[in-house]
Amino acid sequence: MKITDLLKEDTIILDLQATSKADVIDELVSKLDEAGRLNDKQAYKDAILERESQSTTGIGEGIAIPHAKTSAVATPAIVFGRAKEGIDYESLDGAPSHLFFMIAASEGANQTHLETLSRLSSFLMDKDFRQKLEEASSEAEVMTVIDAKEQEESEETQQETGNQASSILAVTGCPTGIAHTYMAADKLKETASEMGITIKVETNGSGGVKNRLTDEEIEQADAIIVAADTKIETDRFRGKPLIQVPVGKAIHQPKELLNKAVNKDAPIYQGDGGQSSDENNQNSGGRSGFYKHLMNGVSNMLPFVVGGGILIAISFLWGINSADPANDDYNRFAEMLNTIGGGNAFFLMVPVLAGFIASSIADRPGFAPGMIAGLIAITSGVEGADGGSGFLGGLIAGFLAGYVTLFVKKAMQGLPAIFDGLKTVLLYPVFAIGITGLIMLLINPPLTTIYTGLSSWLESLGGSNLVLLGLLLGGMMAVDMGGPINKAAYTFGIAMLDADNFTFIAAIMAGGMVPPLSLAVATTMFKNKFTKQEREAGKSAYALGAFFITEGAIPFAAADPARVIPSVAIGSAIAGGLTMLFDIGLRAPHGGIVVAGLVEGNPLLYLLAILVGTAVSAAMLGFLKKDLRKE
Structure with a gap:
């Protein structure tokens, strides 16, 4: 114009x-x-x-x-x-x-x-x-x-710009913002360079947005690729060919995406008035809206869980009752850490989860109803049940608040333009918070009963049942290494951590550490079965595995999924099962080797479970992988 x-x-x-x-x-x-x-x-x-x-x-x-x-x-x-x-x-x-x-x-x-x-x-x-x-x-x-x-x-x-190749923009983002986000960005930039394509990639990681796309760059771009499993601000791309896919596709199929972008083989994005972000994602082979909304909540909740959980765990170094002034082990510093981690960070965990699920569904107007519904979930349960409906209630609260807010927004579309300024600051909050809150107050007591019953049943499991559950959870951490199956297992572990059951997160962390560690060991022991580039990547995989960053195994799985994924999944399942067998607990939800001193039970047995799982996977990799010298 x-x-x-x-x-x-x-x-x-x-x-x-x-x-x-x-x-x-x-x-x-x-x-x-x-x-x-x-x-x-x-x-x-x-x-x-x-x-x-x-x-x-x-x-x-x-x-x-x-x-x-x-x-x-x-x-x-x-x-x-x-x-x-x-x-x-x-x-x-x-x-x-x-x-x-x-x-x-x-x-x-x-x-x-x-x-x-x-x-x-x-x-x-x-x-x-x-x-x-x-x-x-x-x-x-x-x-x-x-x-x-x-x-x-x-x-x-x-x-x-007349002599330049096609100009493509991209945005990458994953729920945790630790590995997938940056791996996808690097893969797109590397492939674009090989194809002679000009590209700029914005990353939406755990440290915030980096390399943000400017309005001028968006205006001049030929097409935009959004490779993300979490909510990305897309209204700025209106009027541009927009390709929306899961973040994993940018890692595994960057050339295909870049070719589509160069050819503008994508619908013109119309924003809220046209094809929705979720619809675009589904049409491009992406995750469903449910998964995307859930992961938006989980990714924003993780800093509260990880930071709060580790602070709580550190406070126990002075004794399990060191935060209780009436106990002989009382320590003022331990009490402060416990208050920060448990009384505040962990207390906000469920409201934050619900708030960001709701805002993913209904944008900014959904955030306040979601937060309040999440708060109701953990404070208004049944008598004698601490924590209300907990994580389960938070999930339901988030989706309830999001869709109630959408209903309120749609119901008010017909109001005269003079009310536009009042909608976001008065009408949406009052009606969305009111309706959502009333529904949550009615359904939260039965949800609390279900949640406490489920938690009690899981705690009552023992022997072979518990080991089988450990095998399942450990294996799930390695099947897609940061994808929806991995995140489902990890989210379950967080829910149980919120319910004061610490064995599940220990099995999950052990299972998540095995894939990168086993590949690191395999590239060291069976050098002839890996390329030089893979052997170099194997060195960094030692650190990634030690710090519980399962995504460190993705490049190996992408190159040879038929051999790598079964190998690491079996080793991870064994590690998870052994952790349950050894009755290991862990109050910290992340950190790997950093939180080794916070293990409940025998820490040497926990280390043994991880080493056995790593050894099994590494041995399978050495047996299944082909010798590159013979090829």
């Missing part, structure tokens, strides 16, 4: 009569109203004044850009005013302002309008451009000056 699509001759004032800032605003607003660009003149003026009360829009260099985005605007527009003598507009540099561009953006102004206005701001930094506007003798000449500037910028951009 061109600037002159928003600025017309009937919204240009070459000689402002105003003598003060208030007069300038009045005169420009009146011009917009006379040109039929406003629904409500006074409401638009109030929005302009509210923006000015935050900070002046007199940016200096003789320029002021008052602006507002409001439903009082009928048609997005720009009004230009010029005062040759200059007017005191309280500019940042203290100098009088000569050129005034008042921007009127409607409530539903799309990204194209906003980018056009941003381009105008950039043009005004050009001294020659400003001088031409100051010297223009007619409204038509003002339009010509602006059109010429846009044409000049367009030609420069074409010269800069």
